[in-house]
Amino acid sequence: MNIASQLPDVAHDCASNIPIDRVGMSGVALPIELKVGGQTVACAATASIFANVQNDQKGLHMSRMYRTLLDLSSTPLTASTLEQCARTALAQQQEVHATELSLHVSTLVQLKRPALHSAGWGWNAYPVELALTYSDAQGMRLTQAMTVTYSSSCPASAALSRQALSSAFVDHAEAQSEPLSTAQVAQWLEQNGTLAIPHSQRSDAMITIDINSAELPVFEVIELSENALETAVQTYVKREDEQQFALRNGANPMFVEDASRRLMGALKSAQYSGHVSVTHRESLHGHDAVAHSSFTKGELV
Structure with missing residues (x-):
């Protein structure tokens, strides 16, 4: 006897004919693998998944959504595996006439970074967020957002x-x-020489790009961004490394506008489109300096 078939399923009960835009789960623990710099790295992630409910059934099938999310742990994450997950999860919700699905994955990628001058090295952490929307009519839209931390001197x-x-x-x-x-x-x-010292601060750039290829360019975008800014925060630091960092800050003073334009120029040249949000957490002020800008690949800055 199929025990599940004998159990009550109140989700099938008629509740209301009012549709709901998004129903699902958030904060789902999900181990994933990402291809980063030619290597496959394991990351702890959290996921959110939602679909719309259009008929008068009480609820959708969250256990089916959860099971489909687990498939993302079985192979390195790519745009293709994310699209397949979304397509499958949406097809499983036909009883509620679902037509749209959204999927969000957040993780922290750690990369080994060399010291500026000495032979030392350490690990820097980069928050990465993947946001997907999918419908059978419109297909998939996928964005990759990541945060790069750097120093900005005024x-x-x-x-x-x-x-x-x-x-x-x-x-x-x-x-x-x-x-x-x-x-x-x-x-x-x-x-x-230090009679007066320019103020500087730890700063963040969140770079969001549209993904139109099978692979997720996590490492590539981090490298592009840090090379454009030239003052990425360091890991292992000896005196000779700190002196090199001071020289880099002296050679690269930046307002938020300067940092934004550097990033957009590098990303556009690499044929990416998306959005940049820059925050300088001012040491002079009690407030932050912020810039937001969208960019399209190939455009001249």
Whole structure:
């Protein structure tokens, strides 16, 4: 005897003829694998999945949704496996006349990153979010969002600091009875070079791109973004690494507009389309500086 067939199923009871836009599950624990930099890495993820309910049945079949989500753990995650999961999950909800399904997967990818100058290395963590919508009529739309953390030094603060240092040096030099030698200038700079220090802060860029290929370019987008910004946060740091980081910050002062344009230029050149959100968590202010912008592949900046 099929025990399940003998159990009550109140989800089939008529509840109301009012449709519901999204019904499903969120916060589902889901181990996944991603192809990152030529390697397959295991990640702990959480997933959300929803479908619409259009008839007057009380509810949809969440156990079927859950079982279909589990299939994502059996093979490395790609756009193709996500689309197959969505198509299957939607087909399982025909009893509620579901026509649309959404799927969201959040994870944290850890990448081994070398030190800037020494032989050391460490791990940086990158939040990754995959958001999918699917319908039989419209097909799939998939986006990949990730966050890159970097340092931003304020260009205005840098200019003000240079001006303050220059004025102080002129006052010192004019107060001397004889011209300063190179050694004396170097000594003065060693003692007073930090008379004024430009403010800088840890900053975040969330890069969202449209996925139109089978593979998920997680590593590629991280590399593009960090190379464009040039001041990605570090892992293992010795003094020589910290000095290189200071030099990079000095060579790359950025407003949020500058960071946004750097990122969009690199991503557009690599034929990506999407959206960039940049946040500089100001050390000067009690509020953040923020920029949002959409971009299309191939456009000139």
